[in-house]
Amino acid sequence: MGVIEVKELVKSYNGVRAVDGVTFSVTEGETFGFLGPNGAGKTTTINILCTLLGFDSGTAFVNGFDCVKEPLKVRSSIGLVFQEVTLDNELTAEENLKFHCYMYNMSRQLANERIDEILGVVGLADKRGTIVKKFSGGMKRRLEIARGLLHRPKVLFLDEPTLGLDPQTRTNVWDFISELKASLGTTIFMTTHYMDEAEACDRIAIIDGGKIIACESPGGLKRSLRGDTIYIKSTDDERAAVELKEKLNLSARKIGSGLSIIVESGEKFIPKIFESMETPILSVSMKRPSLEDVFIHLTGKEIREYQAVAPVRPHR
Amino acid sequence: MLSYKAIYVIVLREFKRFFRQRGRMVTTIARPLIWLVIVGSGFVNLIDVDTGANYIQFILPGIIGMTILFTSVFSTISVVWDREFGFLREMLVAPVSRVTIVFGKLISGTALSVFQGTILLAVAPVIGLNFGLSDFFLMFIFMTIVALAITSLGLFVASFLTSLEGFNVIMNFIVLPMFFLSGALYPVENLPAALQLLSYINPLCYGVDSFKHILLPGGGSLSAELPLYVDVIFILTFATVMTFLAALVFEKRK
Structure with a gap:
């Protein structure tokens, strides 16, 4: 026990x-x-x-x-x-x-x-x-x-x-x-x-x-993501998401003003995005898995998004 | 059920806080003296007194009652204060019963009140009221039970309140009527019947009456109005019931 x-x-x-x-x-x-x-x-x-x-x-x-x-x-x-x-x-x-x-x-x-x-x-x-x-x-x-x-x-x-x-x-x-x-x-x-x-x-x-x-x-949680997270910002997120699905068979999540996808090897994947996508891409960034990513992956939200300002008590 | 070491340290803390807050100490000592000197001498010649006591002497028992009322009630602000500033949680997670905390607060409020009342009692000889050692001890006992009754009432009310503003509003509505209906400034029998009725559910009224028994034995029309045993029975009953209720509310609320 x-x-x-x-x-x-x-x-x-x-x-x-x-x-x-x-x-x-x-x-x-x-x-x-x-x-x-x-x-x-x-x-x-x-x-x-x-x-x-x-x-x-x-x-x-x-x-x-x-x-x-x-x-x-x-x-x-x-x-x-x-x-x-x-x-x-x-x-x-x-x-x-x-x-x-x-x-x-x-x-x-x-x-x-x-x-x-x-x-x-x-x-x-x-x-x-x-x-x-x-x-x-x-x-x-x-x-x-x-x-x-x-x-x-x-x-x-x-x-x-x-x-x-x-x-x-x-x-x-x-x-x-x-x-x-x-x-x-x-x-x-x-x-x-x-x-x-x-x-x-x-x-x-x-x-x-x-x-x-x-x-x-923490290690186990990060491993559960099985890959790197790639954030893509484009002129039209919806169209980009459809393209990712049709051409690369990847389901993207909408995160704030952009999309996130999880792929096994990020470095090798980034060139593919530019090769195959027609939607104009504004930026691409890659991250090794962090707890933040695990959190986003599991809840669909960034932890900061709904973090209200902590109530500050008067200390005397 | 009760943890004596915890009660001791709760009381010790309240005393330390009291003596460190100079303003609070000065106020509680100066206020009764201001009443006695200013109100007392303002009325002393206005009121034609036929018998043994003059007006300044007459209001001393009432002013002692007032001091106990204010000190007791405002000592219970510490419950609200502790809640607002988080310290209450430190007490609530300690392995002691809620009743222990209630008793700690009750004893500290009572002791502070009696301490203040005793200081004021030293004024009595100055205004021509003399009493012996046995009277002093009797006063001490009566002040203690009155302080106990009022502190427990304060604790009961304070345990419902969550903000210091609320405390001030509520307590002023309780404290001032209690003072004016206590027989401190004028005999209760001079009041209209309806107000007399309110006086007779006011524990301070019985408290002041018991003080008059000792301090104004030959005060004629200004002396005590009720038999002493009635005073004592009412105050003790009131204190017991209120302590019980305060403990009950404290147990339920977190």
């Missing part, structure tokens, strides 16, 4: 199924990622697994505990880093961590030991007595991740851990998470809509419209 076991999970809001029959299993020590656009059901799933939210049908087990019947046991065995900052800005770094330790029923001595240790790990030892209000976004993230690990959870949930951070800080946070994983061996369950973050996972579940449409390693 895996560390996380979810079967046929369904959760509706006002008749709309946010999570629609999701089934998956996460094994110990794995980094498992949920990849999908905003509103795909990622956060809803995390909230259910953390017992913050009930569900309509199906089963959910974390560390062998039932999320419905044993919420306290589930909660004491997991750590959680939310999308938004959930630190108390009026308290110091140490006070925030101490609050957490006592909520998890640690003794004063154990709390002090763990706080010393974890502040060193996240590189905030010299900021111990600083009020969190004065922290930068990246420092707050690191402190939150540190807090999530204080009680040595078996699973760490990271809900969009780098949302709203600049690229430099994102990279730092990720380096940090991989180091932690290497040293503590914690199972990580994370959600993201950044492709490069998904690449770092052992396995990815692509989720769209509340359903898991693929679940495999």
Whole structure:
């Protein structure tokens, strides 16, 4: 039995199924990622697994505990880093961590030991007595991740851990998470809509419209495309698509303002396009398969297309 | 069911926040003094008092009641605040029951109120109201149960609210009528019958009355209007029911 076991999970809001029959299993020590656009059901799933939210049908087990019947046991065995900052800005770094330790029923001595240790790990030892209000976004993230690990959870949930951070800080946070994983061996369950973050996972579940449409390693997902992606822009996409079908027997997908086709060997195929097609071609580009392509291939949409601007919470 | 360490740290956090927000502390200490000095001395000669207490002395129990009312109710804003700024989730995912969180908030709101009320009690000798040590302890106990009753009412209301704006609107509609119908500024028996009825469902009215029992024993027409045991029974019942309801609502809402 895996560390996380979810079967046929369904959760509706006002008749709309946010999570629609999701089934998956996460094994110990794995980094498992949920990849999908905003509103795909990622956060809803995390909230259910953390017992913050009930569900309509199906089963959910974390560390062998039932999320419905044993919420306290589930909660004491997991750590959680939310999308938004959930630190108390009026308290110091140490006070925030101490609050957490006592909520998890640690003794004063154990709390002090763990706080010393974890502040060193996240590189905030010299900021111990600083009020969190004065922290930068990246420092707050690191402190939150540190807090999530204080009680040595078996699973760490990271809900969009780098949302709203600049690229430099994102990279730092990720380096940090991989180091932690290497040293503590914690199972990580994370959600993201950044492709490069998904690449770092052992396995990815692509989720769209509340359903898991693929679940495999990043390499496996890319191999499933069996070839390179070629993007063609022409003066008349519809005519070009018909031509591709008739003359080269290829079915093209319409993507934004152009067409995409998947062929086995891209370099050899490009000359053929110019040889055989009559529709004026404006541009051709080729890409080795990426997760983005897998996503487009599976959902017919670019993940960016329907990415709303992330709500920015006022931080005080 | 209850995690004492968690309650302790929730209370500790509220106290730290309170003492770090200087403005909040100054306001809660200055407001009652302004009432006492300005309103008190404005009315002191206007109102012809036949008996033992003058008007400034008369409103001290009411002003202590007001301080407890404001401190208790506005301490429950932290529930809405925590929800809005995400910190509530940190508490909700911790392995403690919802009742633990409710008790933590209840105890911190009550303790802050009693702390404020005690400071104000120090003014009593200055305006000529003297009381002994046993009276002080009685006041302490009554202030505690009144603060408990009002904090639990505040928690109950706050657990429905999701925005700070909503909190301010709702609470002002609750707080001001509660204050004016508490017998703090004028005896309840001077009110029209309909308003008297409202006073008698107002926990603060019983609270202020219990304070008058101790602080104005010989106040004549300005002294307490109800028997002390009625005050105590009503306040305790109200506090119990509201705590129960607040815990219930908290359990249901996430």
